[in-house]
Amino acid sequence: MRLGPLILFFFVSAVGARENSGYAQLKGSAFLKQSETQESDAQGWGTLYTKSEDRLGEAQLTGALRAEYISSDIQGPVFFDPLDRRVRRAPLALPEFWLRVPLTDSWDLQVGRFQLGWGKTDGHSPADMFLPRDLTNPFGDEKLPIWAVRLSGEKAVLRYEVVVSPVTTPWRIPALGTRQAPLLSRDIPKGTIFNELESPIPDGGFSALRLLATIDDWDLGVWGRAGVRPAPILNFRSDLAYLSPSGLVIPVERRYAREEAVGVEASRLVGAWVMRGEVAASYSGDHELGDALIASVSGEKRFGDSTLLLTLADNARKTPVDPVLLFDRSILPALISAWNRTEEWGEWKLVFTLGLNRGDGHLKGEVGYNLNDVWKLTGGAELPFGSERGPFGGLAQNRQVAATLRRSW
Numbered sequence: 001m002r003l004g005p006l007i008l009f010f011f012v013s014a015v016g017a018r019e020n021s022g023y024a025q026l027k028g029s030a031f032l033k034q035s036e037t038q039e040s041d042a043q044g045w046g047t048l049y050t051k052s053e054d055r056l057g058e059a060q061l062t063g064a065l066r067a068e069y070i071s072s073d074i075q076g077p078v079f080f081d082p083l084d085r086r087v088r089r090a091p092l093a094l095p096e097f098w099l100r101v102p103l104t105d106s107w108d109l110q111v112g113r114f115q116l117g118w119g120k121t122d123g124h125s126p127a128d129m130f131l132p133r134d135l136t137n138p139f140g141d142e143k144l145p146i147w148a149v150r151l152s153g154e155k156a157v158l159r160y161e162v163v164v165s166p167v168t169t170p171w172r173i174p175a176l177g178t179r180q181a182p183l184l185s186r187d188i189p190k191g192t193i194f195n196e197l198e199s200p201i202p203d204g205g206f207s208a209l210r211l212l213a214t215i216d217d218w219d220l221g222v223w224g225r226a227g228v229r230p231a232p233i234l235n236f237r238s239d240l241a242y243l244s245p246s247g248l249v250i251p252v253e254r255r256y257a258r259e260e261a262v263g264v265e266a267s268r269l270v271g272a273w274v275m276r277g278e279v280a281a282s283y284s285g286d287h288e289l290g291d292a293l294i295a296s297v298s299g300e301k302r303f304g305d306s307t308l309l310l311t312l313a314d315n316a317r318k319t320p321v322d323p324v325l326l327f328d329r330s331i332l333p334a335l336i337s338a339w340n341r342t343e344e345w346g347e348w349k350l351v352f353t354l355g356l357n358r359g360d361g362h363l364k365g366e367v368g369y370n371l372n373d374v375w376k377l378t379g380g381a382e383l384p385f386g387s388e389r390g391p392f393g394g395l396a397q398n399r400q401v402a403a404t405l406r407r408s409w
Contacts, residue, residue: 022050022064025406032399035179036190044071051096062114064096074136074174082113084144084169085201089136095145107153113145116163118210118223119278120265123311123336123353126280126294127223127263129328130206132169132230138180138395139362139382144169148205159212163225165205168256171231171327176252179397191247199254202228221265229259231327233288257286274300290320292329305343311336314356323391330391331355346370353392360386360393378404 027045034041051064068091069075076088084093098112119125132144148165174180176194206227213220232254241250263280277297284290296313314333315323323329333356340349346369354361366380381401386393 019053020051021409022048023406023408024048025404027402027404029400029402031179031397032401033397035397037178039179040072042071045069049095056099059099059101061099062096063098064094066093066095067091068093070136074178074180083147083167085167087172087196088175089134089172104153106155107151110150110152111148113147114150115143115145116148116150117143120219120221120267120276121278121296121298121311121313122300122309123298123338124296124313124331124334126261126278126296126313127265129280129294130208130225130227130229130259130261132171133327134172135174135327136172136180138174138398139364139384144172146205157213157215161210161212163206163208163210165207165227167205168202168228168230169205170201170254170256173232173327176234180395193244193247193249195249195251197251197253199232202256204228217268219267222263223265224260224262226260227258229257229284229289232256233286234325257284257289259284259286259289272301272303276300288321289326291317292319293317294329294332306339306341309336309338309340324389324394333357346376355386355390355392358387358390358393360384360390362392362395374407374409376406376408378406 025047027047029043029045031041031043045068047066047068049064049066051062053060053062055061070089074089076086076090078091079086080092080094081090082094082097084090094113096112096114098110098114100108100110102108116131117128119128128143132146134140134142134144136142146165146169147167148163151160151162153160176196177192204227206225208223208225210221210223233256235253235255237251237253241248243249259282261280261282263278265276265278267274267276269275275298277295279293279295282292282294293316294313295316296311298309298311300307300309312333312335315329319326319329323332331353335354335356336351338349338351341347346367348367349365351364352361361384363383363385364380366378368376368378370376379402383399384392384395388394388396
């Protein structure tokens with residue numbers, strides 16, 4: 001990938017842009033349980049992120065670059081991959097690079113690489129499940145931007161949005177067999193080594209349409225989408241397994257199924273609560289993926305400087321395989337509760353997620369302290385618990401405490 005045009009863009013933006021922002025961040029984690037694969041009990045993560053926004057007449061041009069170093073092997077080799085389709089997280093990435101152009105008074109066109117979010121229910125949204133994610137940090141649930149064209153507009157109370165993403169951006173999952181993805185199973189002998197094969201990624205992406213309207217006290221929406229599902233389906237090739245001096249080696253392939261889905265959403269104020277709900281039905285001819293009927297409902301209440309959020313989500317259809325292997329359906333049914341509070345000195349939050357199938361879950365606590373206007377210190381803990389066969393309990397080796405120092409500008 002030629003870097004010249006990108007470097008020129010950021011140089012020009014730094015000189016004459018209306019707004020430049022970014023941050024430098026150092027994060028250190030100490031794991032509370034020793035890994036069965038002899039991985040390090042500590043991890044360092046350094047990130048440099050810069051973003052620039054400029055006006056070209058009535059159009060807006062936005063770009064961002066991210067450079068980072070991770071001390072463990074969850075990061076790939078140094079390589080600039082603007083499509084972000086590699087198995088491992090890249091040291092150099094392009095999180096945003098898009099142009100928005102107003103076509104008329106009520107229609108906008110956005111082209112490039114940008115974040116997309118349609119969900120109303122925080123914690124788990126069926127409207128956002130077809131979007132790619134980076135699970136390098138399995139508790140981070142970081143959305144990956146997509147390369148796409150988006151056309152949005154409105155007429156009276158109706159709002160429209162059409163998205164076409166011509167290329168698949170696959171989910172990034174941790175290296176199999178590590179503390180981030182232990183894959184505990186009675187069918188897989190302890191100490192098994194997984195050889196993740198280079199698997200072809202479909203060139204095609206997806207297309208989606210969304211209609212929104214505000215009627216009286218209700219915000220209503222309906223959407224549909226079709227295309228390649230970005231979460232991979234893992235194919236463990238036991239027929240190609242072999243014994244090595246280090247143990248049993250099982251090759252693993254990744255494949256990507258096509259899926260169609262339709263959904264509805266609604267939200268309104270009920271007393272002191274903001275209530276939101278989503279239902280989505282997805283269809284696939286793939287024998288392992290199957291169909292799904294996912295519903296999510298949430299209530300949010302603000303009191304003073306605090307916010308309490310409760311979300312309940314479930315899939316009414318039975319998955320043909322263990323849902324842990326389907327990623328976006330792995331935690332269902334689940335109850336998610338989050339409490340955030342802003343203080344004069346900073347903020348804190350407490351998040352508790354409970355998987356209602358196996359009784360496993362995840363407790364997260366975090367406190368952020370503002371040292372001054374640009375420096376911030378954050379400390380926290382990630383505590384998965386419960387059955388090792390569950391999506392959270394299986395990550396018990398990821399119990400950790402962490403501290404982050406960030407300077408923003």
